[in-house]
Amino acid sequence: MSTGSTSTARRGPGAKSAERRRSIIDAAHAVFAERGYNAGSFQAVAxxxxxSxxxxxxxxxxxxxxxxAVLQRRDEVSTAAVDPTAGFAESVLLKARANERIPGVIQLYAVLSGESTTEGHPARAYFTTRxxxxxxxxxxxxRALQADGLLGGSVDVAIAAASLAALWDGLQLQWLLAPGEVDVVACLRDYLDGLFARP
Structure with a gap:
């Protein structure tokens, strides 16, 4: 098989469709980041x-x-903002900082996460799984940090994990409502400093 044929096979209708879908998701991510949940329309994305x-x-x-799909893309963007060599606390703070650059997408996340508590909501499975x-x-x-002696043995890691998720989402909601008054990164850093403080 010639090189040209191989290239064509690799970039057939399926590949083009996947690329088109990805370009739509990227566009929607940008639209919601700029305009927010209410103003981010299908027409703007199109x-x-x-x-059309x-x-x-x-x-x-x-x-x-x-x-x-935009929320899943947001997770990818947030993860990509983190240096793979960063420690646990630094990774959390880097992701929080990355979220500050896409307030409209965070608004979308906040709205849908609240709505997803309704039985039968299309986003319920996404948030439950997430x-x-x-x-x-x-x-x-x-738990791994605790085993290495970097986290106190008295810390209940399951409770700490749930608390961090709740704190982070709650801080982002407050930040959306009063961006000049709430520093998400500073508040998360304070919590993490307390979590890792040795007695």
Missing amino acids: DRVGM QTGLLHYFPAKSDLLL FDRLRTGTAAEL
């Missing part, structure tokens, strides 16, 4: 990628599908 709303619906039949994964992953990291 305009940014140069297609009908074309957009081919990839995302419902607005909720696109919103969830919080479960977050609590489990954070507890595992804290």
Whole structure:
């Protein structure tokens, strides 16, 4: 098989469709980051990628599908902002700092997380899974630090993990309502300093 044929096979309709879908998600992420939840419309996203709303619906039949894809993209952006060599506390603070650059997406997250508590909401599974994964992953990291003697043995890692997630989301909500009065990073740093303080 020639090189040209291999290239064509690798970039067939499926690959082009995946690329198009990714470009729509990136555009939607940018739209919501700039305009927020209410002003971030399907039309604004369609305009940014140069297609009609009908074309957009081919990839995302419902607005909720696109919103969830944006939240998943937000998780990727947040993770990419962290140096792989960073420690636990530094990673948390770097992610929090990255979130400050996308207030509209954080607003989207805050709105949907609250709405997801309603039975049958399309975002319920996403948030249930996300919080479960977050609590489990954070507890595992804290447990490893505890085993290395970097975290006090009296700390209940499961409680600390759930508390950190709750604190972070609560701080972001306060920051959205009063951005000049609440410093999410400073508050998280204070909590983490207390968590890791040795008796």
